[in-house]
Amino acid sequence: MKNFSKLFSILLVLTMTVLMLSGCSGKKASEDAQTRDDAETTAAPAGNQSEESTDSDGASGNTSGTYKIGYNYFGSGSYALLSLANNSKVAIDAFGNEAVGMDDEFSVEKIVQDIENMISSGADGLIIWLPAESLYLTVADICKQAEVPFVLNDKIPSDESIIKELKANPYFVGAVSPANSVYGEAIAQYALSQNLKTCIISSSGVGDASDTPRLEAFTKAFTEGGGEILAELHADAADAAQGQLEDTLVANPDPDFIYGVGSDFGIAAVSALENAGNTRAVVLTSGLDKQALSLLGNSPMKMVNGDFWICGMLSAVVLQNYLDGTPLKDANGGPVWVDNVMPFEVPADKYDLYTRFFLDEYCYSNDEIKQMSGKYNPDFNYDAFIKLIQDQDYSLDKRLIQKYKESKVTADELKAVGIDVD
Amino acid sequence: MAEEILKTENLSKSFGATKANKNINITIHSGSVFGLAGENGSGKSTLASIICGIQKRDGGIIYKDGNEYNPANLIEANRLHVSMVVQELGVVGSLPPAINMFLGRTDEFTTGGIVNLNKMEEAANKQLKKWDLGSIPMDCMTEELSIEQRKILELARALSTDPDFLVLDEISQALSHDRREILYRFIKRFTKEGKTILMVTHDLDEMMEICDTIAVLRDGEMIETKPTSEFTINELKRKMIGREISGEYYRSDWKEEYQEEVILEVENLTVPDQLKDISFQLHKGEILGVCGLSDAGIHSLGRALFGMSERRTGKVCVKTTKALLNKPKDVIKAGGAYLSKDRDLDGLMLDASLGSNLAVPSVSDLSGRLGFLNPREVKNLAEEIKDSFEIKATGIEHIVKSLSGGNRQKVNLSRWLVKDLKFIILDCPTRGVDIGVKAYIYNILKKAKKEGIGILLISDELSETIGMSDRIMIMRDRRIAGILSRNTDFTEDKIIEVML
Amino acid sequence: MGVKMRKLKKQMILLGCIGAIFVISNMAVDGRLLTWNNMKIIITHAIFPSFVSWGMMFIFTSGLIDLSIGANILLSANIGAICAMDLGMGYFGLIGMTLISAVILEQLSVNCSVNLKIPSWISGLGMALIFEAILTFYSTIRSKTEGSSNITLVNYREMGSMPYMAIIWIIGFAAAYIIFNRSTLGLNIRAIGGNEGVAKAMGINMKKTMLSGAVVGALFIGMAAIIQESYAGKLASTSGLGSLSTIFKSLATVLLAQSFERVVSMPVGIIFSAVFVTSLFNVLTLIGVPSGTGQEMCLGAIVILCGIISHWRYKGVVK
Structure with a gap:
């Protein structure tokens, strides 16, 4: 019996080892076959289905014209991360595709695993959120091996050599990211313009991929503008941030403002100021969380900015165009590379309209999203895509004007918030 | 009726x-x-x-x-x-x-x-x-x-x-x-x-x-x-x-007999609330019995000598090398060993196998230069001890918890005795063991004495200390009340008189 | 010196040491530590870990190391807040439903271990993942429809502010002390934790006692969830066992309290330890030690130091 147990254990270990090693390979034989099959049978652009294309410049896709799109999100609990993922899913759904979402459980290492799992599940394309510089080429290689096109969403590398290699990857479709640093800069400029000179920063854990660039840009712009940072706090959760802020307000009882780098931290700052009985300091934050916005005007919360995490939708659009056979390419034939999706402000008086057209319903209708594919709208191309971003078509004001055109909002309502459409 | x-x-x-x-x-x-x-x-x-x-x-x-x-x-x-x-x-x-x-x-x-x-x-x-x-x-x-x-x-x-x-x-x-x-x-x-x-x-x-x-x-x-x-x-x-007990039970001689050489020297050993100014010498080949009433401190002595007591003062050393014995590690290094009264709590790994328990004290001797053990050597040692000390178990994989009390005590004692010991401190070594195992343990002690091992035998049983010791150190109120010699003073009355 | 006197002496030394640490720390931060306002903040921050630790005490003492407590807090707090806010149940929803949820979730976790004979830490981790997943599922839906990933308790937040928190704390302490030290359930839990064999032989129904202990523990955990939800307004969902970070301070508190168990009983030790741990973070913030890195490092070092001090003269392996 004892020997049998030993033998069984050894066999089990061997089986596990073989399975794990096989997992290390690019793909399984069956997947190879499937990929080949896909390459052979799928038409490239839906609008050009007679032209079969197996080269990377075209697209994969399938005969039905719908695709299985995989997207990952770093973790749940954060409204920002979930919104980013939701925006991707809205676009995936709008195009009639099947979405496969993977939760990375706040582990960078798990992102690679999730990407491999999405590929194994037969995804036709991937929308990848990856905050680690060192992993971009690894992930690009995995996608290349698996012949799965991918787009980078929200996070992009800064190293030129990595960017160059990425752009050379035939399955790299593009990258869309916000001007994270602009968020921080905008807050700093706003603070300085309001003569707010001293601040406490409340942010998520050290090294957080979203908060770090904002924090650095804010710090640089604010200190260069003559501001002083009294304390920089990092907490894993917003409820812990509130305690930290209360402690810090004992050490620094009279800051001009608190910068909550994410909206959760802004909300915590409002509570902390109330508990400390501080009625002078104000709170500025980034992230269009409904709760943060609802505090505008009736609390120390004075400003909230953000881009509604629109990169999630825009990156899905880039991938869709590739899969539809109308890839968005710059003048040199290179993939989309956008790193300046700008934030917009939601002032207190526009909060109700924001809720109505960004939360109660999505800021773009399904038809509008569909028009962002060359398959449905032959006029939609790289230039149109870039213009959409440069014009901040996704901003609150632009969307409200569009809603007015759709007769969803009256001119008077818009006038009341300072938008003149007459 | x-x-x-x-x-x-x-x-x-x-x-x-x-x-x-x-x-x-x-x-x-x-x-x-x-x-x-x-x-x-x-x-x-x-x-x-x-x-x-x-x-x-x-x-x-x-x-x-x-x-x-x-x-x-x-x-x-x-x-x-x-x-x-x-x-x-x-x-x-x-x-x-x-x-x-x-x-x-x-x-x-x-x-x-x-x-x-x-x-x-x-x-x-x-x-x-x-x-x-x-x-x-x-x-x-x-x-x-x-x-x-x-x-x-x-x-x-x-x-x-x-x-x-x-x-x-x-x-x-x-x-x-x-x-x-x-x-x-x-x-x-x-x-x-x-x-x-x-x-x-x-x-x-x-x-x-x-x-x-x-x-x-x-x-x-x-x-x-x-x-x-x-x-x-x-x-x-x-x-x-089921048979006659072969050989003698206790020692048959009535003579204080050991070598001149002092192995262990204890000077003014004190542990607050437990021991006061204990000084004695243990000779090569001597069985030094220790007895006393409850709270006299006899069990504290064993722990203190092995370096397990808090706030211990005084000196415990190996006479020849002058090596101070402050911690259990020092005692083991100097060729000493200690068996506590509570063998299950302090002595044995109850949920581990017999082999593991037997090999534990010898791990450092068996390990190679890089600290790795050869499983075969460990197994051989464990089996050798098991056989030579007649430990009744199904094999060296037998879990110690399921051994009888006597066999557990054999495990506890035998694993130390196979080492090259100079002295051993035994606290109630025959506690909870039957007459057969008791006789066996006494025989082992007699053999160890012959080999020149110094034995400090702490016991609650007067007959045991009388039967086995060369000298008996009687403790009262945590101090030494007297030391009696096997040559003349070994009567129960005399010992009780000193105890009280 | 009698046993009682020796214990009293140790207690005096402990109090003296804590007092001395506070006085020295106060000097180091230019008198900003021992101010009325700052002490109020410290006490406020100590209340949540105190309740969690009391809950852990009833569960851990009987030998069940349940690591789903953090996820339980997050999920039950959110359920309570939904009942209070979305379903309009007010305080009844907040208190009643949070407590009921906490008890049910804890029973699921503990029953999984006791009935399925799985080591409690394994079943606890498994249940933590499940609880986290349920809350994540809810968060994902809410973030699409409500503009926020977790519900915010806008009203009914008095239990998260002074002096109500302090009153609840005192009541919680009295309840924890009496149940742990002076009730049959508390004594039976301690007996099981101390020597399962004896407890069984003395006719103590092991399973019933462990499950009852988990109910009491869950009530304290539920109270902790209510207090934290009321204090912070919302508790965010996590995944990948991120909920463990919710109870990290409480685990440190229990660890410290266990270290001092020879000096003061657990419920009292938890009060000392919770105040000590939160004061530590407060002092470090006042000194200017960076949060997220330096402060956590100091906490780790202090926990180890306390462990060393409490077993200073103990020779042998501390388990």
């Missing part, structure tokens, strides 16, 4: 293939002390456990007071006025003594959901006073009590259920001379009230003195039951073992 209080008919119990009790038939009369004698593993504790509801019987019938008796657990047995002080059960160290005494019955002291601890302490003290068991501090955790106090606490706990049939399983082995006297007084009083005691003990002298009837068990079978007066001690031993 008094009434029958308890009777068993064809009582049987098996653990797997091992038959612990085979068709046991006994009849016990009220107001008597019924002794159960037998080697370790003969089935005494199993029989006692079945009677108290701790174990379930496989077959047979038990009658108590003429009615069929089949308790589901100890609590039900308690309700039927049967109680037990179990050999290995113990107490909950992290609870105060009073709560331990009434554990499982705390509702009796509860008003409005709150337990009245004062009332419970009062009841506990009353219980101790009622049976004249001496006092136990109540304002501490039970783990702070000595082993003896804990055993008395267990006895008081058993008595608090108002039993008319009490099972005492190896209780006296944990007690010092004076506390044993308290126990004996209690037994007399208890039986005088018409109540009955079933006593399991390895101390045959004690058994012969206290019990009215003795039943001998061997390999789970009842060998003989008859009045104590009809037994001689040698017959009892023979019936238990």
Whole structure:
């Protein structure tokens, strides 16, 4: 019996080892076959289905014209991360595709695993959120091996050599990211313009991929503008941030403002100021969380900015165009590379309209999203895509004007918030 | 003839293939002390456990007071006025003594959901006073009590259920001379009230003195039951073992005999509240016995010498090398070893295999240059020890917890003796072991003495220290009260005189 | 010296040491530590870990190391807040439903261990993942429809502010002390934790006691969830066992309290330890030690230091 147990254990270990090693390979034989099959049978652009294309410049896709799109999100609990993922899913759904979402459980290492799992599940394309510089080429290689096109969403590398290699990857479709640093800069400029000179920063854990660039840009712009940072706090959760802020307000009882780098931290700052009985300091934050916005005007919360995490939708659009056979390419034939999706402000008086057209319903209708594919709208191309971003078509004001055109909002309502459409 | 209080008919119990009790038939009369004698593993504790509801019987019938008796657990047995002080059960160290005494019955002291601890302490003290068991501090955790106090606490706990049939399983082995006297007084009083005691003990002298009837068990079978007066001690031993005990039991010589060379030198050893100014020398080939009443500090001495006591001052060193022995590591490095009184708690890894337990002290000797062990060498050593010390186990993979008390003590002792020892500190080495193992251990000690190993033999049994020691160091009030020589002073009276 | 006196002496030394640490720390931060306002903040921050630790005490003492407590807090707090806010049940929803949820979730976790004979820390981790997943599922839906990933308790937040928090704390302490030290359940839980064999032999129903202990523990955990939800307004969902970070301070508190168990009983030790741990973070913030890195490092070092001090003269392996 004892020997049998030993033998069984050894066999089990061997089986596990073989399975794990096989997992290390690019793909399984069956997947190879499937990929080949896909390459052979799928038409490239839906609008050009007679032209079969197996080269990377075209697209994969399938005969039905719908695709299985995989997207990952770093973790749940954060409204920002979930919104980013939701925006991707809205676009995936709008195009009639099947979405496969993977939760990375706040582990960078798990992102690679999730990407491999999405590929194994037969995804036709991937929308990848990856905050680690060192992993971009690894992930690009995995996608290349698996012949799965991918787009980078929200996070992009800064190293030129990595960017160059990425752009050379035939399955790299593009990258869309916000001007994270602009968020921080905008807050700093706003603070300085309001003569707010001293601040406490409340942010998520050290090294957080979203908060770090904002924090650095804010710090640089604010200190260069003559501001002083009294304390920089990092907490894993917003409820812990509130305690930290209360402690810090004992050490620094009279800051001009608190910068909550994410909206959760802004909300915590409002509570902390109330508990400390501080009625002078104000709170500025980034992230269009409904709760943060609802505090505008009736609390120390004075400003909230953000881009509604629109990169999630825009990156899905880039991938869709590739899969539809109308890839968005710059003048040199290179993939989309956008790193300046700008934030917009939601002032207190526009909060109700924001809720109505960004939360109660999505800021773009399904038809509008569909028009962002060359398959449905032959006029939609790289230039149109870039213009959409440069014009901040996704901003609150632009969307409200569009809603007015759709007769969803009256001119008077818009006038009341300072938008003149007459 | 008094009434029958308890009777068993064809009582049987098996653990797997091992038959612990085979068709046991006994009849016990009220107001008597019924002794159960037998080697370790003969089935005494199993029989006692079945009677108290701790174990379930496989077959047979038990009658108590003429009615069929089949308790589901100890609590039900308690309700039927049967109680037990179990050999290995113990107490909950992290609870105060009073709560331990009434554990499982705390509702009796509860008003409005709150337990009245004062009332419970009062009841506990009353219980101790009622049976004249001496006092136990109540304002501490039970783990702070000595082993003896804990055993008395267990006895008081058993008595608090108002039993008319009490099972005492190896209780006296944990007690010092004076506390044993308290126990004996209690037994007399208890039986005088018409109540009955079933006593399991390895101390045959004690058994012969206290019990009215003795039943001998061997390999789970009842060998003989008859009045104590009809037994001689040698017959009892023979019936238990199934053969004559070969060789001598204690030493037959009456001469203080050891080499001049001093191995261990102790100067002004002091541990606050435990030991005061202890100084002595242990010679090569000497057995130095240590005895004293409870609280005299004899058990603290062993721990202190091994470097396990807090705030120890004074000097313990190897005479020849002048190496100071401050920590257990120093003692082991100097060729020393220590066996504590509580072998299960301090000595053995109960859930580990026999092989692991046997090899532990020799790990550093067996490990290679890079610190790795050769499994074959470890296995060979363990098997060698197992065979040469006749440890009864299925193999070296046998889990130590399931070994009998005597075999556990063999494990504890043998693994040290295979090493190249210079001295060994033994605290009650024969506690809880049967006559056969006892004789075996004494033989080992005699052999070790011959090989020049210095032995410090701390013991609660006067006969053991008298029988084995070259000199006896008697302690009183945590100090050395006197050192007697085997040449002239070895009488029980003389020792007790110094003790008191 | 009697046992009682020795214990009293140790207690005095402990109090003296804590007092001395506070006085020295106060000097180091220019008197900003021992101010009325700052002490109020410290006490406010100590209340949540105190309740969690009392809950853990009832569960852990019987030998069940349940690591789903953090996830339980997050999920039950959110359920309570939904009942209070979305379903309009007010305080009844907040208190009643949070407590009921906490008890049910804890029972699921503990039953999984006790009935399926799985080591409690394994079943606890498994249940933590499940609880986290349920909350994540809810967060994902809410983030699409409500503009926020977790519900915010806008009203009914008095239990998260002074002096109500302090009153609840005192009541919680009295309840924890009495149940742990002076009730049959508390004594039975301690007996099981101290020596399972003896407890069983003394007729204590092990399973019933462990499950009852888990109910009591869950009530304290539920109270902790209510207090934290009321104090912070919302508790965010996590995944990948991120909920463990919710109870990190409480685990440190229990660890410290266990270290001092020989000196003061657990419920009292938890009060000392919770105040000590939160004060530590407060002092470090006042000194200017960076949060997220330096402060956590100091906490780790202090926990180890306390462990060393509490077993200073103990020779042998501390388990």
